[in-house]
Amino acid sequence: MKIGIVLHPYGEERPAGLARTIFEFTKALIAHDQDNEYIIFLKKAPRIAPDLPGRNWRIVVLGEGVLWLERLRHAPSADVYVFNTPVMPLLWRPRRSVVLALDFAYKYFPPDDLAGRIRNRIMEWYHGRSLRRADRIITMSEATQKDVLRFFHIPSEKVEAVHWGFKKICDVAFETVDVPAEFFLFVGVMKERKNVLNVVKGFREFARRHPRHALVLCGRGEGEYMQRLKDYIRDEGIEERVIFPGYLTEGQVAYLYRHAAALVFPSFVEGFGFPVLEAMDCGTPVITSDCSSLAELGAGGAAVLVDPHRSDQIGAAMEKIAIDQDFSRSLVARGRAQAAQFSWERRAPEFLRAITSPAF
Numbered sequence: 001m002k003i004g005i006v007l008h009p010y011g012e013e014r015p016a017g018l019a020r021t022i023f024e025f026t027k028a029l030i031a032h033d034q035d036n037e038y039i040i041f042l043k044k045a046p047r048i049a050p051d052l053p054g055r056n057w058r059i060v061v062l063g064e065g066v067l068w069l070e071r072l073r074h075a076p077s078a079d080v081y082v083f084n085t086p087v088m089p090l091l092w093r094p095r096r097s098v099v100l101a102l103d104f105a106y107k108y109f110p111p112d113d114l115a116g117r118i119r120n121r122i123m124e125w126y127h128g129r130s131l132r133r134a135d136r137i138i139t140m141s142e143a144t145q146k147d148v149l150r151f152f153h154i155p156s157e158k159v160e161a162v163h164w165g166f167k168k169i170c171d172v173a174f175e176t177v178d179v180p181a182e183f184f185l186f187v188g189v190m191k192e193r194k195n196v197l198n199v200v201k202g203f204r205e206f207a208r209r210h211p212r213h214a215l216v217l218c219g220r221g222e223g224e225y226m227q228r229l230k231d232y233i234r235d236e237g238i239e240e241r242v243i244f245p246g247y248l249t250e251g252q253v254a255y256l257y258r259h260a261a262a263l264v265f266p267s268f269v270e271g272f273g274f275p276v277l278e279a280m281d282c283g284t285p286v287i288t289s290d291c292s293s294l295a296e297l298g299a300g301g302a303a304v305l306v307d308p309h310r311s312d313q314i315g316a317a318m319e320k321i322a323i324d325q326d327f328s329r330s331l332v333a334r335g336r337a338q339a340a341q342f343s344w345e346r347r348a349p350e351f352l353r354a355i356t357s358p359a360f
Contacts, residue, residue, distance in 0.1 A: 001356060004039045004078030004094075005029075006069070008085075011046040017189070021102065021274065022084040024167050025351070027052055028344035033352050039078050043068050067091075082355060086137075088130040098355050099134040103271025103293075104147050109193050128152045138354050140164045140272045141293035160354055163296075165344030166274050170258060170282040175251035179243060183214040184318055185260035185284075187253065187275040190221025190229060193268050195289075195308050197229055202264070202314030204236050210322055215264075216243045218256060257282040262321045262328075266308040270294050276303065277342050280335030285328050287317040302338035303331065 005026050009019045030038055031053045038057035040050065045061050062071040069089040072081070081094040086101055088094075104127070106120050131137055131152050137159045139145040145161040148154050184203060188194045196217060203215040221229070221244070233242050248256075257263070263279035266289045276297045279286050286303035288294045298305050304320070306313040321328050 001036045001080070002039060002078040003036050003355065004041060004072075004081040006041045006072075006081065006083050007050070008041075008043050010042055010050070011044070011048070017274070018085070018102070020167070021164070021272075022100075023050070024344070025084070025100070025164065026050075028165055028348045029351055029355075030054055030057055032345075032348035036356070039076055041072065041075065080355060083130070083134070086127040086130045086134075088133055090126075090129075093133055097134045098136045098138060099130055101131070101137055101139045101144055101148055101271075103140075103144055103269065104151060105193050105269050105271075107147070107151055108269045124151075134158070136160070136354065136357075138162050138351070141296055143293040143296065144271045162350045162354055163342060163347060164272055164274075165342055165347040166277040166281070166339070168281055168343075169250055169278045170254045172250050172254050174255040174258065175249055177245060177248065177252050177255050179216055179245070179256065179259075180212070180214040182212050182322075183216050183243075183260055184262055184264050185216050185218065185256050185279075186264050187218045187256075187278075188265065188267070189219050190217065190226050192225050195266050195268050196221075197225075197232065198308065198311040198314060199264050199266065200229060200232060200238075200242060201311035202316075202318060203242070204238060205312060205315035206318040206322070207238060207241060209319070213261065213318075213322065214241045214243055216245060216256060216260070218245055218248060218253060220247070254282065257284050260284050262287055262304075262318065262331075264314065264318065265289075265294070266306055266314055267292070267294060268308050273297055277339045280339040283332050283336060285321050285331035286335055287314065287321070297338070297342075300334065300338065301330075302334045 007026055012019055034054055034056055040057055040059050042061050044064050060075050062068050070092055073092040080096040082098045084100050086099050110120055131154050139161045142161045145159055148159050186199050190196050233239055257279050262285040264287045265275050269292045273294045276286050276288050288298045288303045289308040290305035304317040306317055
C-alpha cells in the first residue's frame with residue numbers, strides 16, 4: 001500500500017508545537033512500518049531533508065500558493081492520504097482520506113476583534129468541510145473526539161480516538177540553564193488558553209510561605225496576554241522570582257524538566273498535552289487540569305489534577321509537592337508508569353491499523 005502523508009507545516013526555523021507533533025507522528029509511523037511505501041508531501045522544498053528512518057519513503061514537493069493542496073490531484077498517487085490537520089483540498093477529493101484532529105481551541109477562546117472572528121469563521125467552515133469529506137477521522141484524545149462530534153456533527157462511526165505518543169525529550173544531551181536550585185516549571189506558549197496567569201497567581205500564594213522557590217515560564221509570549229502577565233508579576237513584586245528564559249534548545253528544556261520540583265500545566269483546553277508526558281517520562285511530578293485531555297493523561301493518580309480556574313488549588317498543589325517528599329516520589333513513580341503507556345512503540349501500530357483498515 002502507498003500511504004501519502006501531507007506533512008505541513010515543516011521546515012520552520014523554530015518549529016512550534018504543531019510542526020513538532022506531526023513530524024514525530026510521521027517518524028514513528030515509518031519506523032514501525034517497513035512494509036508499506038510512504039509519500040511525504042511537502043508544500044515547499046525543505047532547507048534540511050526530513051530525518052526519517054528506513055528507505056520506504058520519498059519526498060514530493062507540491063509547491064506554494066493558496067491552493068497548493070489541489071496539486072495532489074496531479075502528484076504521484078497514494079492509496080490513502082493522511083492529512084495532519086483538518087485541511088483537505090477544497091476541490092479535489094482523494095479516493096481514501098484520513099484526517100487527524102488535534103484540537104479546536106479556537107472554539108473555546110474566540111477573539112474579541114472583528115478580523116479575528118472572521119478568520120475563525122473561515123477556519124471553522126474549512127475544518128467542517130474537510131471533516132465531512134474525510135473517510136475517517138482520528139483524534140488524539142477522547143476529549144477531541146467529543147469536540148468533533150459536538151462542534152461539527154460528524155457521524156460517530158467515522159471518528160476514532162487514538163492517543164498519541166510523545167518524544168522522549170530527556171533522552172537528549174542536557175544543556176544547563178542558569179536557574180535557581182528550586183523551581184516550578186511551565187512549558188508552552190504564553191496564551192490565554194494555557195492559563196499561565198493562574199499559574200503565576202497560584203505561585204504567588206505559594207511563594208508567600210516558601211521564599212526559596214522560583215517559577216520558570218518556558219515558551220514564547222507576546223501581545224496583550226503577555227503584557228497582562230508581566231503587569232501582574234510587577235504589581236505583586238515577584239519579578240525576581242518569575243523567570244522567562246526565552247527560546248531554549250531541547251537539551252535545555254530537558255535540563256529544566258529534570259531539575260524542576262514539578263511541571264505546572266493547568267491549561268483550560270488541550271488536544272493532548274505533550275509536556276505532561278514529557279515531564280512524567282523525565283521523572284518530574286506534574287500538576288495539570290481536571291478537564292479536557294489532561295484529565296486523561298493524569299488519570300489514576302499519575303498527576304495532581306486541579307480545577308484550572310482555581311489558582312488556590314494550583315498553589316496548594318505546589319505546596320503539597322514541595323513539603324511532602326513521599327507524595328512527590330509517588331507521583332514520579334506513577335507518572336513514569338503512565339508515560340510508558342504512551343510510547344510511540346505502543347501507539348504507532350494503532351495508528352497504522354486505523355489508517356490502513358479496509359473497513360472504510
